[in-house]
Amino acid sequence: MEELIFKYLNKQLNQEEWNELQEWVKKDSMNKTILNKLQGYSMHSDDESAQLKELVWSELKLKTEHHHQGSQPITQVSQNKPDIAFYLKIAAAVLIAASVAFLTYSISEDQLIDESITQIQQIENEAPFGAKVTTKLPDGSMVTLNSGSKLSYPDQFTGSVREVRLTGEAFFEVAHNPEMPFIVRFKEDEVRVLGTSFNVRTYQEEKLSCVAVATGKVSFTSATGEQAMLTPHQMATYSEVDQKLVIEKVDDLQAFGWKDKIIYFNNKPFPEIITEIERWFGVEVEVNGDFEKIGTFSGQFKESTLNQVLKGLSFVYQFRYEVEGNQVILNTK
Numbered sequence: 001m002e003e004l005i006f007k008y009l010n011k012q013l014n015q016e017e018w019n020e021l022q023e024w025v026k027k028d029s030m031n032k033t034i035l036n037k038l039q040g041y042s043m044h045s046d047d048e049s050a051q052l053k054e055l056v057w058s059e060l061k062l063k064t065e066h067h068h069q070g071s072q073p074i075t076q077v078s079q080n081k082p083d084i085a086f087y088l089k090i091a092a093a094v095l096i097a098a099s100v101a102f103l104t105y106s107i108s109e110d111q112l113i114d115e116s117i118t119q120i121q122q123i124e125n126e127a128p129f130g131a132k133v134t135t136k137l138p139d140g141s142m143v144t145l146n147s148g149s150k151l152s153y154p155d156q157f158t159g160s161v162r163e164v165r166l167t168g169e170a171f172f173e174v175a176h177n178p179e180m181p182f183i184v185r186f187k188e189d190e191v192r193v194l195g196t197s198f199n200v201r202t203y204q205e206e207k208l209s210c211v212a213v214a215t216g217k218v219s220f221t222s223a224t225g226e227q228a229m230l231t232p233h234q235m236a237t238y239s240e241v242d243q244k245l246v247i248e249k250v251d252d253l254q255a256f257g258w259k260d261k262i263i264y265f266n267n268k269p270f271p272e273i274i275t276e277i278e279r280w281f282g283v284e285v286e287v288n289g290d291f292e293k294i295g296t297f298s299g300q301f302k303e304s305t306l307n308q309v310l311k312g313l314s315f316v317y318q319f320r321y322e323v324e325g326n327q328v329i330l331n332t333k
Helices: 002-009 015-027 029-038 050-068 074-080 084-098 113-119 252-260 270-281 306-317
Strands: 122-127 133-136 142-145 149-154 162-173 182-186 189-193 197-202 208-215 218-221 227-230 234-239 244-249 262-268 284-288 297-302 319-324 327-332
Touching: 002 015, 015 029, 015 162, 122 133, 122 142, 142 149, 162 252, 182 197, 189 197, 208 218, 208 227, 208 252, 227 234, 227 244, 252 262, 252 297, 262 270, 270 284, 270 306, 297 306, 306 319
Parallel strands: 162 182, 284 327
Antiparallel strands: 122 149, 133 142, 142 162, 149 162, 162 197, 182 189, 189 218, 197 208, 208 234, 218 227, 234 244, 262 297, 319 327
16 A cells, blocks of 8 residues: 555556555545645655665554554544654655655645545446447547447546546547556456557457557557557457467458448358347347358448348348347248
8 A cells, every 4th residue: 555655646546546545545534644644745756765665654554553453542542642643744754855856746725635536436438239329538538339338437537547448349539648648448458558549349248359450559468468569450359268369450341340330240150140230239139940050141231220131131041030129030941
């Protein structure tokens, strides 16, 4: 926790660390007291020794641990020993004196940690089956969510990075900011950029994560730690099954066609086609008959209705279909 507080005072927290710090503050009023006292001091030094940090924070821990022992009220403890503010001031003074180079960290009243907690909120935007949703992020970046997708992000970006989490598929147009990289987390993978446009597809049921670049450069890190730097018309695909990362050239239609209402199938097996239809049109498909031996399909449907797609596929796969509301029934001929 000491390191988190130091990073907070130097404006170096990412979103995950910021959330962890908030949880720590909420656990005990003493924690909030510590942070509010320290945040007004100058506490930045690259040469500050680990030994000094340990000494200072051991003093703080000693006092805070004593504060939590037993059921004695704080007033009884204060009669015998200086209050917590005394130790906090010593800690800040020692750190400042030991700094070779320091910067002044000024903070206004409305930036105190207790007020920040109420200000920072997580927002979740979702595109249900049969719909697509476009979202503008706090930094001006634009995100288009495909059907059955969800995006989680803070109502304001703080710290040194802009971080969001995705489930499903989305196209990102990231506002350029070299001082604050943009990170998309999905499953156990992540994408990191400064300002660019790219597509991420990471539906849970597919066991694949695909990242395709439209403009700029994108750094993709897989769950195994393998990294790839992608440029326009490149796509990285990570398989959860064999834990391999494959990079290949990809055309815009395959990677980004869905944004223009194009359903694109590239050697898709029948079960995956059915899943795509359910997601795209917001329907439930019941399959009756033996479709196990049906091969893959490649093709595209542009701005097509459900009936148009089913009619086209029925010629290939030789099935009959019925549509009743949001229910679709397929039967082999």
